[in-house]
Amino acid sequence: MVSLSREIVRVLVEEYGPGEVLARVSDPHWFQALGCVLGFDWHSSGLTTTTTGALKEAVKGREADLGLFVAGGKGAASRKTPNEIIAHGERHTIAAPADRLVYASKLSAKVDNTAVQDGYQLYHHAFFFVPSGEWAVVQQGMNDATGYARRYHWLSTGVADFVNEPHAAICSERRGQLVLNLVAEESEEARRASALLAAEPPDKLAGELRKAQELELPARHHIIGADLRPESFERTLTKAYEQPPENFESLLATPGVGPKTIRALALIADLIYGAEASVRDPATFSFAHGGKDGIPYPVDRPTYDRSIEILREAVNRAKIEDREKLAALKRLARQTGKRA
8 A cells, every 4th residue: 555655646746746746635526536545445434544654655765855744643642743734854955944844833723723613622633745845634523423434635736725715625424513714714703802812811711711611602593601610711822812813823822722711712802803613514515424324425426437437547657566466456446336
């Protein structure tokens, strides 16, 4: 699987350049198709971790030749991402400063764990980048209650604003859970109000939170204040108050500001300013991955088929043993119903 990944990447780089690999991994259809070609279960959350793992191993030691770098991974490996980015930057010539790439890595994870509160806890983060400084992210969260996963795709060329519709795609079977989506376009007022509130004295905001907890909120309200602790909220906001954030992005990037702090600010912003945050589920694709007994939602078949054809051509051109190539082509055939 690693050798096949390596040859597919090599063909893509030769044919289109390393930036194309970023575009491909940020495309959920192509990424899903690649996982299937490599032999991973299409309906398993493991497809994400194993496919990115195979890609990372495939380029390891060949980064200079391919012009492609991969950092991060599952669990403990994800926490090594910043150090790996910095190490690549020290060994190779990268147009973007390493600290900017580290910032992109950290903030993309912060967005999907904190600004998007959809019930999925991140446990996998892979950061792809090229010498020009462009990057892509593939990360995944798990909902422990349902056993289902949600995959988040990012592509730097499509990120005009880290906190306003930044994703290339989010893949998941929608489960109807409550969502707090502060990176939705319609959450702009809530983001602005939250950043303004973070510049207020922490004890004042903690007092507002206590008042909010005493209110009987309408049934439609999506921000639950019962599990928010004013004392902890006050301590966390002290750091933000000492260096008031310029905007919601800088608030989100503040160390220690996590989901509960953001949720509390969104609640107070709604009650004081009427700045209601979006509850729109950001998921845009559904492969029902994460549950092996799940029934898949329909996918965009023409796009999926185009992804398959790109992979078919790459496998045909790849310099791998005939037996391995034939097995890969048979897996492609099973996805499309066509002869290998």
